[in-house]
Amino acid sequence: MKKIKQWWLKEFESTNSQNDWWERKKQLWKERDAEIVKVKGKGEIFQTLQLEGKTEYRYLLHLTYLIKQNKHFHIEEQVIPHEYRMKNGKVVDHKETKRNVTLEIQPSFITKERDSVLEEERFSYDRRAAVQYAERWWNSYNPAYRIFDVDCTNYISQCLRAGGAPMRGAPVRERGWWYSGSSWSYSWAVAHSLRWYLSGSRQGLKGKELYSAEDLLPGDIICYDFQGDGRWDHNTIVVTKDAYGMPLVNAHTDNSRHRYWSYEDSSAYTPDIQYKFFRIGE
Known part of the structure; x- marks a missing residue:
């Protein structure tokens, strides 16, 4: 897969500053005496589409957050699908890709498991x-x-x-x-x-x-x-x-x-x- 040039962080900040999830993520850790002290990321294009004479690129943005909580550090990772178009050599319409949240086999009638076997059976969970x-x-x-x-x-x-x-x-x-x-x-x-x-x-x-x-x-x-x-x-x-x-x-x-x-x-x-x-x- 073709790697995206390292404009990702600037684009990430500018794109997601309009979306409250990024602010909520920072606030989430702030409320827990923690902060995101470093963000790294890499994008890799997985699909190129031709739409009405325009080229659309879809890529996976792999973000790595270094989080400091008191004296404790841990790394969080997240992969978010994004898409963008190029116009006159510049990135336009850069946004998070909407996913289809409907699973093809998901039935509307499934409610609750009813088990006819009343006797409990234990297993050793590793x-x-x-x-x-x-x-x-x-x-x-x-x-x-x-x-x-x-x-x-x-x-x-x-x-x-x-x-x-x-x-x-x-x-x-x-x-x-x-x-x-x-x-x-x-x-x-x-x-x-x-x-x-x-x-x-x-x-x-x-x-x-x-x-x-x-x-x-x-x-x-x-x-x-x-x-x-x-x-x-x-x-x-x-x-x-x-x-x-x-x-x-x-x-x-x-x-x-x-x-x-x-x-x-x-x-x-x-x-x-x-x-x-x-x-x-x-």
Whole structure:
């Protein structure tokens, strides 16, 4: 892929100064006695389009933030798709690319997992293996699995599977949690379905709902309803903690590493956001 020239930072600042997510990101850390002391980035073009006689370039902007929180430092990474056009040798219409947030297999009728098996079945959850997987694949894709346009839940399911979570329910897509290569359960790849599966399952993979993000451990899962409308949109996995013991998470769509759990810096964030915190394996 062709590398973009190093005008990215100036363009990033000027483009995103009009968007409040960048200000919210800085404010998010300021409120936690932290600051972003350094930002580095690299862009790589992945698509060139000819539209009505104009050339449009689409690229992935990989940002790395060095964050200082008291005496503690950590690195956060994020990959954001952008696009721009060239006019008279200058960059114009430089903006974040809007993504299609509708998953092709997402059913409107999926609500809550109803498990006919009342007897609980325990499994040994390897948190370390789940986190190692989350770190290995946060910005790439395991060829053993399909890539979805909205890949957040597929990625989280892979992390859970790497931690030893048992699959069950195949081949019925409305039941259980499973992946077979050519098919998969809705709970494997749809955020709304996984949220209800974790709280409704009584055997194998299940989640114990907690009431504070601070209580989460690496390997646990957070679910997000950005609009607060009862439709769950996103999932992340806790991989580590900040200096005050609050979760930092990894995710796909947008690919993120060691991001503060609350997602207040997300372009999808609204004041009505709702969260569910799930302890896995206990």
